[in-house]
Amino acid sequence: MLLPTNSKSFSLLYNIILGIETSCDETGVAIYDRQYAKTHLSCRASTLQSQNDTHAQYGGVVPELASRDHVKYLQQLTQQCLDKANLRFTDIDGFAYTQGPGLAGALLTGASFTRALAYGLKKPCLGIHHMEGHLLSPMISHPDIKPPFLGLLISGGHTLLVLVKKLGQYHVLGQSIDDAIGEAFDKSAKLLGLSYPGGYPLSQLAQQGDAKAYSFSHPMTAKAGKALSPQNRFNFSFSGLKTEVRNTYQKEIIQAKNPAQEHIIKVNIAASFERVVAETLSIKIQSALDYLGNSSDSVLITRLLVAGGVAANHTIRQSLQQLSIKNRLQLFIPEPRLCTDNGEMIAYVGWLRFNHLSLKHSSLSHSHVILPRWNLHDLRPLH
Ligand code: KG4
Ligand code: ZN
Numbered sequence: 182m183l184l185p186t187n188s189k190s191f192s193l194l195y196n197i198i199l200g201i202e203t204s205c206d207e208t209g210v211a212i213y214d215r216q217y218a219k220t221h222l223s224c225r226a227s228t229l230q231s232q233n234d235t236h237a238q239y240g241g242v243v244p245e246l247a248s249r250d251h252v253k254y255l256q257q258l259t260q261q262c263l264d265k266a267n268l269r270f271t272d273i274d275g276f277a278y279t280q281g282p283g284l285a286g287a288l289l290t291g292a293s294f295t296r297a298l299a300y301g302l303k304k305p306c307l308g309i310h311h312m313e314g315h316l317l318s319p320m321i322s323h324p325d326i327k328p329p330f331l332g333l334l335i336s337g338g339h340t341l342l343v344l345v346k347k348l349g350q351y352h353v354l355g356q357s358i359d360d361a362i363g364e365a366f367d368k369s370a371k372l373l374g375l376s377y378p379g380g381y382p383l384s385q386l387a388q389q390g391d392a393k394a395y396s397f398s399h400p401m402t403a404k405a406g407k408a409l410s411p412q413n414r415f416n417f418s419f420s421g422l423k424t425e426v427r428n429t430y431q432k433e434i435i436q437a438k439n440p441a442q443e444h445i446i447k448v449n450i451a452a453s454f455e456r457v458v459a460e461t462l463s464i465k466i467q468s469a470l471d472y473l474g475n476s477s478d479s480v481l482i483t484r485l486l487v488a489g490g491v492a493a494n495h496t497i498r499q500s501l502q503q504l505s506i507k508n509r510l511q512l513f514i515p516e517p518r519l520c521t522d523n524g525e526m527i528a529y530v531g532w533l534r535f536n537h538l539s540l541k542h543s544s545l546s547h548s549h550v551i552l553p554r555w556n557l558h559d560l561r562p563l564h
Pocket of ligand 1: 335378491
């Protein structure tokens, strides 16, 4: 049985889970309380400290500074989260933290903090896969979602198209062979003079532009004009698009006669870039749906779950909405706040794993406290 709501064997032993996320540049803490979630379709409480200001001046995440910020804020964010939930440490049934993948130093801060808390309180502690957290985050507000479904994870570090036949069992259909989608947003935004992380400011700029002004190619699709090798059918590539943006910008900007013309070039490039990225995602998903529907072990996909920071993008959300209508898919994307890194997704997947994974198989006894390079394929299925 996949979901606890229908499970007779569901035990309330692990009803309240405190989850901690520190894989990159957001310190997130949340409490998932099963009883509360049943009626509110959300976590009971959460706190978040973004490090955007710390890293903005360097144009990207500085790992050492990220670790220091996590250490600085973990304790107070955890206490604030408990206060918001009106709970004490002793009310927590189990602790969960992001075990990987991510920055080693950043992961270590969350792992040591959470494991020390759990040890001191004599409570169990589980390491959670960051990408599983993102992938299942739409289920926090839609707990009835059941596999099979297609998952699209689009973030600063990852671009993954995943077939989920069973919770905890992930078949990666495609991924980026170079820059992650968020990286392409951030690098293109930097080129246009925007602050880091550039995804949101670029999307704001794009709103003023003409999305058809520039015809950038759709990377790694038949539309790009090159024959597509079978292994790249569902893979993504964004570094070429970023270069196309740079070349176009450099060529156009020298012809601009005044700041107003410069502005028009920038907004048009931003809008065209965003359109091409959104269309490319749709082309890839469509091709995966066609493949899955027609392959020998065909799977009927009726749901699409989208998560990760880039899923906050309005144009991408609209484009995926159209794709879903065309294919009669139910589309689930978390509210923008829950698309980026957060503690909620870790607390929720922690709760799922505590209650649906035989604990003798769980990472309760895991010798590795962190796994900076952890493959999604290596997870144990939930039952
Ligand atoms: O999921 P996330 O917080 O971190 C990772 O796990 O990587 O995603 C961060 C990424 C950044 O690249 C950021 O620029 C991008 O998400 N992002 C956006 C938007 N909001 C955040 N990209 C496009 N449009 C947005 N509205
Ligand atoms: Zn993330």
